[in-house]
Amino acid sequence: MKAITTLLGGLALAFTLNSCEADIIIGDPIADEPTLNQVLASSDLWYLDLNSSQGNLDIPFMTRAFTLSFDYGTLFANNNLVGLGRAGSGLGVDVGVYDTYADILTIDHDVDGVHEFQVFVRASDRLELRDTFTGTRYFVDGYSTSNFDYDKLFYNNIQYFLQEYRAWEKVYTSQEGAINEFDAENYLKFRPGSNADIFQSSNDGNGTGVNSLYWDYTGEYWVDDVSPGSLNKHLTLDYDFLGNDYFDLYVIDDQTIELFHNASGTTYEFKGRSSIQYKTTEVSKSRLLDVERARKNKNTSL
DSSP states (O other), X not given: OOOOOOTTGGGTTOOOBOSXXXXXXXXXXXXXXOOHHHHHHTOSEEEEOGGGOBSOOOOHHHHHOSEEEEETTEEEEEOOSTTTTTGGGXXXXXXXXXXXXXXXXXXXXXXXXXXXXXXXXXETTEEEEEETTXXXXXXXXXXXXXXXXXXXXXXXXXXXXXXXXXXXXXEXXXXXXXXXXXXXXXXEEXXXXXXXXXXXXXXXXXXXXXXXXXXXXXXXXXXXXXXXXXXXXXXXXXXXXXXXXXXEEEEEETTEEEEEETTTTEEXXXXXXXXXXXXXXXXXXXXXXXXXXXXXXXXXXX
């Protein structure tokens, strides 16, 4: 893949802004302003800040992606946390094409079709993409692949990482720890729900095909920081008949997690089975489910 070149170098698109609208008129030949292609190419990655977006966020590829990249007419996106930082040399996967005219960006997504945005420069590394049909305003922040914190993005969104496999199979149980009801759970599945994220569990034997699993139980789950901003996480599984089960959650790699069961002192390892590539609309996955919750703790960083 071609590497993206920062066309404006040390100038870094240092535009003067007023309190409401950007003073820059993209592509204005009189003011010698940069073209929209130059603006888009000034950053390798554009992180979608959904918490700041305004309007009906109803474009699937915009709410599915963590980042977008504009590379000589090809649109790349990081939709998945599995493989984050490696896929497409950090840019993600090819999801469509784009074209520009003056300050208008037209994206033709492989699945979601054509969408048109008017682009406003809000800061040297912040753009507004305004849907010309609905008026919805999306905000994106620019980074280079060398200074983008992939680990932070990953750990801030672990609830989505858990949803990127069709099942998690238990592959290890420690000798240490008291016998408990969770010992019987050989498979877990995590998926989005309308009001809260949902997990399912199965007692089926190891080696059962993912499509043949019988899910014995369905409940809600939560992932919380051990402390604000921490990479260490707590996982809570809500079993109505047993109460909540609490675990320390560790990511060994992007196919393996470790769960330490607080009540029994038992350690389990689970392997992800059948990863889901979030490019198509066959599987519904959107960060919109958590946007309102995130807005309450306003934080537009990764």
